[in-house]
Amino acid sequence: MHARIHAALTRLEASHGIRILYACEAGSRAWGFPSPDSDYDVRFVYCHPPQWYLALDESRDTLVFPIDDELDLSGWELRKTLRLLRGSNAALLEWLQSPIVYHEAADFRAVVQPQLPECFNPLAVLHHYQGLVRRGVEEDLLPEEVRLKRLFYALRSALAARWIRERQTLPPMAFAPLRVLLPAALQPHVDALLQCKASANEKTTVPRPELLVAFIEAEYAANQHARTTLPTPRRHDPTPALSALFRRLLGVA
Template structure:
């Protein structure tokens, strides 16, 4: 599948006259808990010819494509990515940590990751992750929840907790995040990962009571921590400098 994805990316570059600077897997395959029917969530960052940035005509800052043959592909212009980074948006933070990379300019990736550290603000990230977890919990059917949705609670809760406790960008993979858990809870989550590897994403499961208690307590704790953090604004100067350099690559 990797070769197929890389060929698709090459075709996109030629069809749209862009340069893909970085492309990776996002979603369950990168988070560490794929199901047998998981899609391939391919994401990429691209730049356009410099003259297209030097115009007053509005330009679309993203490319999206219909899901086809298990492939879910979309990309963001480097201008959009940098704008989101200056807002401490979690998505670029995650993409740059993906363990599955399809295309990359190593220098670009490393320098962009370094830039991300300057714009990390735990409150924004905590709220992002808590929002995902809350939305997934709302899909519960009585005491049951789809196993896919359960992991849309577990990983975001762990990531929010990481940001609250360590004041650093949360790892993308669930495995280092689980270092925060007690041995008992870690074993239970590992068992769920094993189950998910053999079950379809729509498989219904009852949430373990210990896990449910941990979710509720951690949600409240992370919200409390985030509300104690003052609002923070970032200087965009270094991101502007990065942008000018990136479009000249």
Template sequence: MVEIHQSIIQQLRAIESEEHVRILYACESGSRAWGFPSKDSDYDVRFLYIRRPEAYLSIFEQRDVIERPISDMLDINGWDLKKGLNLFRKSNPPLLEWLESPIRYEEKYAVAQSLRGLTPQSFSPKSFIYHYLNMARGNYRDYLQGSEVKIKKYFYVLRPLLACAWIEKYNEVPPLDFNVLVQDLIPQSSELQETVQNLLSRKMSGVELNLEPRLAVINMYMEDRIAHYEKIASAFEQSVGVMDEALDVLFRSALIEVWGETGQWSW
């Protein structure tokens, strides 16, 4: 784990050097952040970065995504801060999840914490419900229909459905940790919880979860919850919204924090 962490940091430094950017925040996304990695799961590293001030004053559009090919279990890509802020004002679920990731590789600047402070204004229950519902519905349709199913895909339907349930219950961004969702939202000692916990234990112990007979108790739950959220999704509220001026101030503050006062900028 230490070697992987060092390798991730080295990759982030290489990106800064090669792309002439500074990385503001880097975290783990995907199954490791959700608490159900397999032994061979990739490390899904996501980050926000900022270019030098002159790049934003150019007449030429700058690419707003940095991606690296998956190599040695590392899947690393990130967004320019301007892209991130525009998605934040739209209550983008992946970005808000990044900000709450329990695995953070780097957070040297104030941007991420400032965004967390604005999350209650940005968070849109309706946007999140539709995001998770579409994820659950698509994965259920594609992987969990036959008499034998790709059993590891249960997690990729259960987690978004439990995230919907968290929003319905608490009206806030759901935690990433899958087990927190299970413990809070599935009745204790029920057949459903026991089946899910057994599946989770098998996955995390390295058992290959491939084609197996479908698990009726989980399928019944998922079908019921998909139908439930399809029925009520439109009733959830949109976000209050973050004032554009506040995001402009945050962006300018980040430029100054990273590159110094405007008088020190070299063109």
């Protein structure tokens, strides 16, 4: 599959006249709990030749393609990416931590990662994860039989939000390091469900695990409170550094 992904990225560069700077896995395979039939969620950052940026009007800054069999492929243009980083976009912050990197040029991750502490806004990222927890609490985890996939989405998001509340640092992308925040009594339940998910398909359901759901509901309530009490550190404006990085990656600095 990796060869197919590399071939798809090469074709994209040729057909769209772009340079792909970074491509990574962004879904359950990167989080650490894939199912055998999980898609490959490939996300990439690309740039155009410098003259593309000199037009009076800005052009399309996103490339999205229909899911083809197992491959879900989409990407953001470099300027859009750096603007989203400035706004502490949670999805992008995850991409930049992905343990599965399919392609990298110009030492992209190495030169971008030093900007993360200045761009990370705890409240903004907490809000993102709280939205995912809300879906679990209000929709996905209500039936007596719940989709295993959706249970782990909600649990991972609850732990990421808890990480922000307790540590006020960027939460890791992978599920394994987040598990240190899970009460010891719940760890065996998670182990059993992970083992089940490793051999289940994306639509597999399990009886609602009441203890885990109660934990997620409690985290949801704690997050609601934290949205009004979480301190937001004052940071330097990252715009000058990101602008310099933009020029460097375009090769015009």
